[in-house]
Each structure stands twice: as C-alpha cells, then as structure tokens.
Amino acid sequence: MNLTVERVSAGYGHVRVLDELSWRIPPGVTGLLGPNGAGKTTLLHLLAGITRPWQGAITARDGSASVLSTGKEYSRRVGFLPQHFTFAEEMRVLDTATYAAWVNGVPKRDCPAAAWAALEQVDLHSKSRDRVKSLSGGQRQRLGLATALAHEPDLLILDEPTVGLDPAQRLRLREAITSIGARRTVVISTHLIEDVTYMCDRVGVLAAGKMAFDDTIDELAKLVDEDAGHGFGSAFEQAYAGIVARLGREA
Numbered sequence: 001m002n003l004t005v006e007r008v009s010a011g012y013g014h015v016r017v018l019d020e021l022s023w024r025i026p027p028g029v030t031g032l033l034g035p036n037g038a039g040k041t042t043l044l045h046l047l048a049g050i051t052r053p054w055q056g057a058i059t060a061r062d063g064s065a066s067v068l069s070t071g072k073e074y075s076r077r078v079g080f081l082p083q084h085f086t087f088a089e090e091m092r093v094l095d096t097a098t099y100a101a102w103v104n105g106v107p108k109r110d111c112p113a114a115a116w117a118a119l120e121q122v123d124l125h126s127k128s129r130d131r132v133k134s135l136s137g138g139q140r141q142r143l144g145l146a147t148a149l150a151h152e153p154d155l156l157i158l159d160e161p162t163v164g165l166d167p168a169q170r171l172r173l174r175e176a177i178t179s180i181g182a183r184r185t186v187v188i189s190t191h192l193i194e195d196v197t198y199m200c201d202r203v204g205v206l207a208a209g210k211m212a213f214d215d216t217i218d219e220l221a222k223l224v225d226e227d228a229g230h231g232f233g234s235a236f237e238q239a240y241a242g243i244v245a246r247l248g249r250e251a
C-alpha cells in the first residue's frame, strides 16, 4: 500500500500543529522522527483514520485502486498501536488477540486462527495460554503489536512502540517489526535513532508543522555528518536539535 498525504493541516482548537504537510509513504518500514510536541501522534492519528484533517487529504493506493483515509473501507485495512494502551489483565494472551481480531472485523470462526498467526509473527505464541498480567513489558508490547496485526492490515501504524524496553526486548520487537514490514506498509514514530537505523527503509522528520526531511536513512546520516561532523550514535543526539532547528527554518 502507498500512502499519500497532501497538504494536510490539523490541530486542536485554535492551535495548528500540522501546516499543509505533504508526505509519501511507500511499502516497507518508514520512521517518523521529531522532537516532543512536534505532532507525531497527531499525524499518526490522521494516518490511521482516527481523526480527520482540517484541510487536505490522505489517500491509500493499491495498484490502481485508491481509498480516502476518511472512509470505512480504509479503517479495516489499518492496524494502529497507540503509545499508551491497556489490556484486560486476567485475559489469556490468545483470547486477547482473538478479541482484537473480532473487533477489527475478522469473521468470528476465523478469529482464533488469525490471533494465533499474529502471535506467531511477534514470537509470542509460546505464551498463548498465559494471562496478560504475567507478561513482561517487552512481551506486552509484542502482544500490542499482535492485536494491531490480527486482522491482517495492509498498513500498520505504531506510536513509539519501543519506549521503556530494555535493549534485548527492543531487539526482539524490532525484529518482529522488520519482518512484518517486509510484507506491509509500516509507519513507526520513535525518538531512538537506533530504531530507525535498524528497522526503517525511509525516515521523515517533522519540524515546524511540516515534513522537513523525507528520504533514506543514509541521506539523514549525511545531514547529521554535516551538522555534527561525525556520524550516528551519541553524535546524532548531539546534532539532533540543530538539525531540527535547521529543517524547521528551511520548511
């Protein structure tokens, strides 16, 4: 699925957060970077069809067929994992994923198989009989991913899924997202440059209400080099504020 965001503006009350933002998202994993409050969650909600833009349009294209983000057909094809989510703690892992499949429109008789397939994709099927309350933070995030995946969406939107995970758990989640992205369009917001370098084919940087940078990770690395005189790693964090300020001025 290819997504096209055309001159989208959005915000809250009188506050404009996104200002005629345009962005093209091809199949594969695309990262979304930006400082706190830049509007990443606002944009992801629009991409997921949860909220509607003030102006502009978001269109998904599959071959010659296209569908607007405001339609019902669109929401069936999207999986969304919010930044904060809760589960019914007493429910078992498989039942949780089965319920998510049902809520997202999978026919009832197909839900257990769909849930099992999603748990396999995130490598959590060995925990299928466990109660949610017994899961670790990383396992919980992977269950979240499974619930977003169980209806086999073409587009998967993940809002800071790696937050709070230790390095080993982050790695497992990244591996799961990378393999999911090989067959789908995935958009993932994060503050971690390692997330982007590990998982993403492309990256967008949000600044001053616009997509101030939209290219491959290699091109972003070159920009960091220009700003900081050295590459990724801690240098990225050092250079990040400067880059965002510069991109914001240029946007």
Ligand SMILES: Nc1ncnc2c1ncn2[C@@H]1O[C@H](COP(=O)(O)OP(=O)(O)OP(=O)(O)O)[C@@H](O)[C@H]1O
Pocket (backbone or CB within 6 Å): 012, 017, 034, 035, 036, 037, 038, 039, 040, 041, 042, 043
């Ligand atoms: N429901 C809301 N009502 C009013 N203002 C909001 C609401 N949600 C977000 N905002 C404001 O909109 C701006 C963008 O917020 P958003 O959560 O999209 O940013 P973000 O880039 O995801 O931030 P973070 O990296 O901290 O998660 C911020 O100034 C925020 O305070």
